[in-house]
Amino acid sequence: MKVEQLNRSFGAKVSELSLPDLNQDEVQYIYKLWLQYALLIFPQQNLTNSQQIEFAKNFGALEFDLSPISNVRNDGSIRDANDDDIVKSLKGNMEWHHDSTYMPIQAKGAVFTAHKVPKKGGETGWADMRAAYEGLSLAMKEKIEDLSAFHSYEWSQKERFGHKDPKVSEFNSYGFDIDPKPLRPLVKTHSETGQKCLTIGRHINKIEGMSDQEAQNLAKELEEFACSNENWVYHHSWEVGDAVIWDNRCLMHQATMWDLNEPRIMYHSRIEGDPISEAASNYL
Numbered sequence: 001m002k003v004e005q006l007n008r009s010f011g012a013k014v015s016e017l018s019l020p021d022l023n024q025d026e027v028q029y030i031y032k033l034w035l036q037y038a039l040l041i042f043p044q045q046n047l048t049n050s051q052q053i054e055f056a057k058n059f060g061a062l063e064f065d066l067s068p069i070s071n072v073r074n075d076g077s078i079r080d081a082n083d084d085d086i087v088k089s090l091k092g093n094m095e096w097h098h099d100s101t102y103m104p105i106q107a108k109g110a111v112f113t114a115h116k117v118p119k120k121g122g123e124t125g126w127a128d129m130r131a132a133y134e135g136l137s138l139a140m141k142e143k144i145e146d147l148s149a150f151h152s153y154e155w156s157q158k159e160r161f162g163h164k165d166p167k168v169s170e171f172n173s174y175g176f177d178i179d180p181k182p183l184r185p186l187v188k189t190h191s192e193t194g195q196k197c198l199t200i201g202r203h204i205n206k207i208e209g210m211s212d213q214e215a216q217n218l219a220k221e222l223e224e225f226a227c228s229n230e231n232w233v234y235h236h237s238w239e240v241g242d243a244v245i246w247d248n249r250c251l252m253h254q255a256t257m258w259d260l261n262e263p264r265i266m267y268h269s270r271i272e273g274d275p276i277s278e279a280a281s282n283y284l
């Protein structure tokens with residue numbers, strides 16, 4: 001097994017191994033690497049759907065085992081980009097976020113694999129919320145130390161992207177109907193590494209003690225600070241067969257645009273968060 005650190009504050013490329021054939025020692029070693037680097041990239045694994053699910057289970061129980069992230073219908077046709085809720089969800093994914101902050105339990109991580117990729121664009125980016133927190137000014141650290149934000153997928157898709165009512169949408173609108181909206185501290189301590197990190201992103205629409213506009217401005221300010229430093233951000237250009245796993249507790253991610261007339265087929269497995277450490281504070 002060969003491990004090459006990315007030239008960033010996080011991330012490593014891991015090669016010369018076969019993910020479906022790992023023994024228990026290798027699984028434990030990869031879990032440790034994952035905690036250390038937060039993002040592991042495994043080129044040319046060509047996992048089947050069931051191999052992907054089995055690999056993801058090494059990192060914990062699954063929030064859901066496999067979901068296509070794609071602009072292609074089951075019959076192979078390309079989705080109409082203008083008024084298709086699945087395309088709107090793909091566009092929403094292009095804004096920086098952590099997965100499932102809008103659910104009572106935030107996701108622990110995710111496995112993502114590339115099955116069909118466009119000629120150009122469609123990269124996935126990750127940003128290191130540990131390094132970003134450490135890089136904040138003392139004044140900003142003090143300002144946000146005790147602040148908590150509400151995360152709403154209903155808001156981030158419906159109001160921002162004009163998502164239709166879930167009852168008439170082809171998209172399953174997972175997470176739309178959560179009530180109350182989960183409340184999460186802006187600064188969190190990672191349950192396994194003890195490192196402090198930011199929990200921010202596109203689903204924040206309210207912060208306790210602020211107007212909605214002030215809250216959204218602060219969330220945007222933190223995001224721009226965290227996601228504009230080249231040392232803390234990495235965008236991966238996909239090749240068919242690539243697999244990655246990321247730690248959703250300390251990284252944000254985003255998709256990037258591609259020519260939506262071209263097919264892009266990815267599969268996502270989401271690892272369930274710990275019921276205590278990843279619980280929203282108003283669900284404990």
Ligand SMILES: [Fe+2]
Nearest residue numbers: 093097098099
């Ligand atoms: Fe996501």
